[in-house]
Amino acid sequence: xxxxxxxxxxxxxxxxxxxxxxxxxxxxxxxxxxxxxxxxxxxxxxxxxxxxxxxxxxxxxxxxxxxxxxxxxxxxxxxxxxxxxxxxxxxxxxxxxxxxxxxxxxxxxxxxxxxxxxxxxxxxxxxxxxxxxxxxxxxxxxxxxxxxxxxxxxxxxxxxxxxxxxxxxxxxxxxxxxxxxxxxxxxxxxxxxxxxxxxxxxxxxxxxxxxxxxxxxxxxxxxxxxxxxxxxxxxxxxxxxxxxxxxxxxxxxxxxxxxxxxxxxxxxxxxxxxxxxxxxxxxxxxxxxxxxxxxxxxxxxxxxxxxxxxxxxxxxxxxxxxxxxxxxxxxxxxxxxxxxxxx
Amino acid sequence: xxxxxxxxxxxxxxxxxxxxxxxxxxxxxxxxxxxxxxxxxxxxxxxxxxxxxxxxxxxxxxxxxxxxxxxxxxxxxxxxxxxxxxxxxxxxxxxxxxxxxxxxxxxxxxxxxxxxxxxxxxxxxxxxxxxxxxxxxxxxxxxxxxxxxxxxxxxxxxxxxxxxxxxxxxxxxxxxxxxxxxxxxxxxxxxxxxxxxxxxxxxxxxxxxxxxxxxxxxxxxxxxxxxxxxxxxxxxxxxxxxxxxxxxxxxxxxxxxxxxxxxxxxxxxxxxxxxxxxxxxxxxxxxxxxxxxxxxxxxxxxxxxxxxxxxxxxxxxxxxxxxxxxxxxxxxxxxxxxxxxxx
Numbered sequence: 001x002x003x004x005x006x007x008x009x010x011x012x013x014x015x016x017x018x019x020x021x022x023x024x025x026x027x028x029x030x031x032x033x034x035x036x037x038x039x040x041x042x043x044x045x046x047x048x049x050x051x052x053x054x055x056x057x058x059x060x061x062x063x064x065x066x067x068x069x070x071x072x073x074x075x076x077x078x079x080x081x082x083x084x085x086x087x088x089x090x091x092x093x094x095x096x097x098x099x100x101x102x103x104x105x106x107x108x109x110x111x112x113x114x115x116x117x118x119x120x121x122x123x124x125x126x127x128x129x130x131x132x133x134x135x136x137x138x139x140x141x142x143x144x145x146x147x148x149x150x151x152x153x154x155x156x157x158x159x160x161x162x163x164x165x166x167x168x169x170x171x172x173x174x175x176x177x178x179x180x181x182x183x184x185x186x187x188x189x190x191x192x193x194x195x196x197x198x199x200x201x202x203x204x205x206x207x208x209x210x211x212x213x214x215x216x217x218x219x220x221x222x223x224x225x226x227x228x229x230x231x232x233x234x235x236x237x238x239x240x241x242x243x244x245x246x247x248x249x250x251x252x253x254x255x256x257x258x259x260x261x262x263x264x265x266x267x268x269x270x271x272x273x274x275x276x277x278x279x280x281x282x283x284x285x286x287x288x289x290x291x292x293x294x295x296x297x298x299x300x301x302x303x304x305x306x307x308x309x310x311x312x313x314x315x316x317x318x319x320x321x322x323x324x325x326x327x328x329x330x331x332x333x334x335x336x337x338x339x340x341x342x343x
Numbered sequence: 344x345x346x347x348x349x350x351x352x353x354x355x356x357x358x359x360x361x362x363x364x365x366x367x368x369x370x371x372x373x374x375x376x377x378x379x380x381x382x383x384x385x386x387x388x389x390x391x392x393x394x395x396x397x398x399x400x401x402x403x404x405x406x407x408x409x410x411x412x413x414x415x416x417x418x419x420x421x422x423x424x425x426x427x428x429x430x431x432x433x434x435x436x437x438x439x440x441x442x443x444x445x446x447x448x449x450x451x452x453x454x455x456x457x458x459x460x461x462x463x464x465x466x467x468x469x470x471x472x473x474x475x476x477x478x479x480x481x482x483x484x485x486x487x488x489x490x491x492x493x494x495x496x497x498x499x500x501x502x503x504x505x506x507x508x509x510x511x512x513x514x515x516x517x518x519x520x521x522x523x524x525x526x527x528x529x530x531x532x533x534x535x536x537x538x539x540x541x542x543x544x545x546x547x548x549x550x551x552x553x554x555x556x557x558x559x560x561x562x563x564x565x566x567x568x569x570x571x572x573x574x575x576x577x578x579x580x581x582x583x584x585x586x587x588x589x590x591x592x593x594x595x596x597x598x599x600x601x602x603x604x605x606x607x608x609x610x611x612x613x614x615x616x617x618x619x620x621x622x623x624x625x626x627x628x629x630x631x632x633x634x635x636x637x638x639x640x641x642x643x644x645x646x647x648x649x650x651x652x653x654x655x656x657x658x659x660x661x662x663x664x665x666x667x668x669x670x671x672x673x674x675x676x677x678x679x680x681x682x683x684x685x686x
Contacts, residue, residue, distance in 0.1 A: 061614040227609050246613045260607045266570050267603065269589045270621040271404040278613040 003027045005314055006100030009065045012055055017254050018325060022055065023071070023318040031104040033083045038110070040077035040095060040103050045314065045335040046124035047073070047321045048158070049225075049250050056256040061280055071099040071317075074129060076113060076120045078340050087112075092340065094123050099317050101337060111288075115340070118296065125158050125332035126299065126306040129281055132291045133247065134162030134223075137279040139170075141245045142221040146171030149215045151234055154225035154250060155196060156183035158332040162295075163223050164193045165304045172221070175214050177207070177230055179327040186330060191305055199230055204263075207233035218242070226251040227260065235265040244276040253325065307331030346370045348657055349443030352408045355398055360597050361668060365398065366414070366661040374447035376426045381453070383420035383438060383446050388657065388678040389467035390416070390664045391501070392568075392593050399599040404623055414442040414660075417472060419456060419463045421683050430455075435683065437466050442660050444680060454631075458683070461639065468501050468675035469642065469649040472624055475634045476590065477505030477566075480622040482513075484588045485564040489514030492558045494577055497568035497593060498539060499526035501675040506566045507536045508647045515564070518557050520550070520573055522670045529673060534648055542573055547606075550576035561585070569594040570603065578608040587619040596668065650674030 010024040033039045054065050054072055065072055075098070079091040084107035087093070093110040097103035113123040125131060137159075144150055150167040154160045155176025164174045164187060176187040176196045184196035195214045199207060211219065211233055218239025224231055228251030238244065252260050269276060284291070298304040309329040311320040317335045324333040353367040376382045397408050397415055408415055418441070422434040427450035430436070436453040440446035456466040468474060480502075487493055493510040497503045498519025507517045507530060519530040519539045527539035540553045554562065554576055561582025567574055571594030581587065595603050612619060627634070641647040652672040654663040660678045667676040 058610075059614075060610065224609075227607075231609070246609050249609055249613065252609075260609060261605060262607055264570075264603045264605055264607060266567075266574070266589050266592055266595075267401075267403065268621075269619060270592065270623070271402075273621040273623055273626065275618060275620040276612060277618040278611075278616040280613070280616055283616065 002030060004030045004100055004102040006070050006098070007314065007317055008068055008070050009055060010067070012057060012067070013254070014056075015255050015257055018052065018055065018322050020318050020322065025315055030102045033081055033104040036084050036106055036108070037104050038079050038084055038087050038093075038107050039081040040075075040093065040097055040105060041080045041341075042075045042077050042097060042101050042103070042314070042337040043092070043340060044076045044121045044124055045073055045099060045317060045337055046075065046128070047317065047324055047333040047335065048130065049248055049253065049325065051321065052250075052253040052325060053256060058256045072096065073098050074124055075337075076123055077103070080341070082107070090341070092120055094128065099314065101314060118299065120340075121308060121310070121334055121336075122299075122306065124334060125308060126162060126304065127292060127295055130158035130332065131162050131295055132284060132288065133279070133281040134159045135166060135291045135295060136281065136284045136287065137245050137247050138163050138166055138221070138223060141277050141279055142223060142243050144170045144172045144221050147173070148220035149173045149175065149217065149239070150221040150223065151175045151177065151211065151215065151219045151237075152223040152225070153177045153230045153234070154248070155187045155193065156330060157225060159247065160223070160225055161187065161191055161306070162304070165191055167221070168192055169298070169303060173215075175211065175219075183330060186307070190307070204229040204232035204236070208236040211237045221245070223247060228252055228262075232263050235263070235268055238268060238272050238274050240272050242272055242274040244274060246276060246278045250325070308334055310334045310336050312336050345373060347373045347443055347445040349413050349441070350657065350660055351411055351413050352398060353410070355400060355410070356597070357399075358598055358600050361395065361398065361665050363661050363665065368658055373445045376424055376447040379427050379449055379451070380447050381422050381427055381430050381450050382424040383418075383436065383440055383448060384423045384684075385418045385420050385440055385444050385446070385657070385680040386435070386683060387419045387464045387467055388416055388442060388660060388680055389418065389471070390660065390667055390676040390678060391473065392591055392596065392668065394664065395593075395596040395668060396599060401599045415439065416441050417467055418680075419466055420446070423684070425450070433684070435463055437471065442657065444657060461642065463683075464651060464653070464677055464679075465642075465649065467677060468651060469505060469647065470635060470638055473501035473675065474505050474638055475627060475631065476622070476624040477502045478509060478634050478638060479624065479627045479630065480588050480590050481506050481509055481564070481566060484620050484622055485566060485586050487513045487515045487564050490516070491563035492516045492518065492560065492582070493564040493566065494518045494520065494554065494558065494562045494580075495566040495568070496520045496573045496577070497591070498530045498536065499673060500568060502590065503566070503568055504530065504534055504649070505647070508534055510564070511535055512641070512646060516558075518554065518562075526673060529650070533650070547572040547575035547579070551579040554580045564588070566590060571595050571605075575606050578606070578611055581611060581615050581617050583615050585615055585617040587617060589619060589621045593668070651677055653677045653679050655679050
């Protein structure tokens with residue numbers, strides 16, 4: 001009889017990196033869907049940096065995962081049993097079932113996805129939350145104009161690669177910041193960024209000098225996925241009326257319980273009349289169709305490229321997650337949990 | 344024969360408060376206007392916090408005053424001789440003649456002001472740069488909506504008093520932060536703010552608790568004239584989608600040469616999807632008429648009140664300026680230099 005393998009939060013990483021013992025692999029009975037619910041079997045699990053934040057008790061926009069609870073996460077799943085007229089077995093859906101093989105969820109809130117229109121895994125990346133983040137944050141908050149210089153950190157990440165490519169489509173000059181020569185080569189050679197900076201082993205002053213050399217007229221849009229020293233280096237180079245999108249803070253995730261301190265850029269913000277704004281993709285759920293239409297067309301037309309880094313098997317999720325936080329993946333990090341039953 | 348008394352920058356205050364010996368009172372010949380220029384006699388000199396910034400060599404939006412140069416400043420002056428068809432002797436104008444009794448300036452760039460429509464000194468305050476700053480920064484960047492909570496620091500200052508009163512006109516709940524019981528009473532009793540917080544002797548945590556008690560649903564618009572601990576206290580209380588206007592940084596003016604360090608609020612900005620934006624009034628010069636029409640009507644209708652703190656004689660400008668930076672004035676700080684010749 002099949003069981004539900006699932007991974008729970010065993011311990012909170014407090015002011016330190018995540019380690020494998022922070023997670024526990026458990027077996028549980030396969031849940032039974034109530035009326036209005038469906039039983040889902042996970043096909044792909046998305047691993048995303050924001051999950052580090054949810055392992056912490058620090059106050060943020062969402063509730064933390066509790067000790068002993070299944071780790072949260074977006075998945076593409078197959079409906080294996082349905083107690084709701086909206087879905088039939090075999091349907092594939094986007095849901096938030098977390099790090100487990102099976103889940104029973106209310107049908108309401110699940111989004112049908114079409115494996116014929118695009119690979120199912122894409123709905124967790126370029127056609128999903130990271131893609132939508134890059135799309136709306138860049139276009140709505142960044143408001144990039146042709147000829148402007150766009151700087152994006154974590155450039156080879158799931159969000160960063162989308163941001164840079166859309167900025168190129170909008171006629172901008174794009175500089176990516178990434179860790180290591182492979183990622184820098186990926187964003188310039190494969191994705192068409194104009195330049196890339198390898199941040200490894202460099203402090204804010206050194207990074208600032210590299211940005212200044214590549215963007216002598218300053219940075220018009222800074223898409224901040226990381227915070228920390230890279231943020232400082234970007235702030236040293238903002239152009240008049242720069243837009244700074246605060247989208248992530250990977251660099252400070254290991255100190256979530258501590259107030260981040262360091263250089264404050266109020267005088268720069270004032271003198272440059274810069275705008276700094278926070279972005280959360282959930283606010284844009286009502287505009288998902290708009291994003292899907294554009295991004296699907298760009299993918300079909302070969303205008304946007306997309307790369308995944310797929311790890312096999314739910315049990316390896318902790319290892320893959322820790323690797324991703326350390327920047328070891330190249331492309332969107334996914335866990336392949338199972339194949340659709342029809343395949 | 345009359346001479347031109349003027350006050351020059353003698354020494355830069357580097358990481359310390361301004362002191363009287365940073366200035367030098369000099370005598371110079373009265374300048375002779377060239378073709379296209381007018382000779383101006385200063386009636387009122389405005390003293391404003393931004394002047395502290397211009398005494399520093401630290402990079403900002405404008406060139407610093409050089410050692411030996413006349414201190415910069417806005418004035419209302421009388422035309423005493425004109426080599427330009429636009430002006431005749433007796434005209435009163437707004438100009439940037441600085442801390443001196445006479446100046447010869449190109450007619451272009453001077454703005455005629457009407458002493459019958461409003462007291463001449465008002466064009467340096469509620470009808471001038473500080474009023475225009477409060478008006479456009481609050482309305483354009485702050486975008487206050489009825490029922491929202493607006494928090495303004497340096498609330499009794501030339502900008503702050505305008506901000507709070509306009510916010511009240513727009514139907515907001517307004518909390519002012521000011522130094523001392525007199526100023527707090529002024530903004531609540533005379534200007535109609537809903538509440539005031541005396542920041543003296545309190546750290547960011549204590550200030551945050553007072554803000555939280557007065558704004559249990561958070562601060563929707565924070566108008567930041569000061570930076571430092573008050574900024575931190577405000578950031579601890581921002582509501583979802585708060586707008587933070589970075590307009591001044593009086594609290595850190597004595598450390599202009601040092602990078603301001605302290606708590607960084609990236610995670611708050613992200614979680615609250617807050618927007619932080621710098622404001623410089625010069626950008627709004629083309630929209631001056633719009634401001635003047637509204638503000639003049641509000642003053643005439645008794646909807647906006649305005650208070651000045653006038654010091655007699657140019658020689659006392661350094662003392663008045665140092666007092667203003669320490670918050671000793673109540674109302675817009677002016678120097679009355681001379682009366683119009685007709686009066």
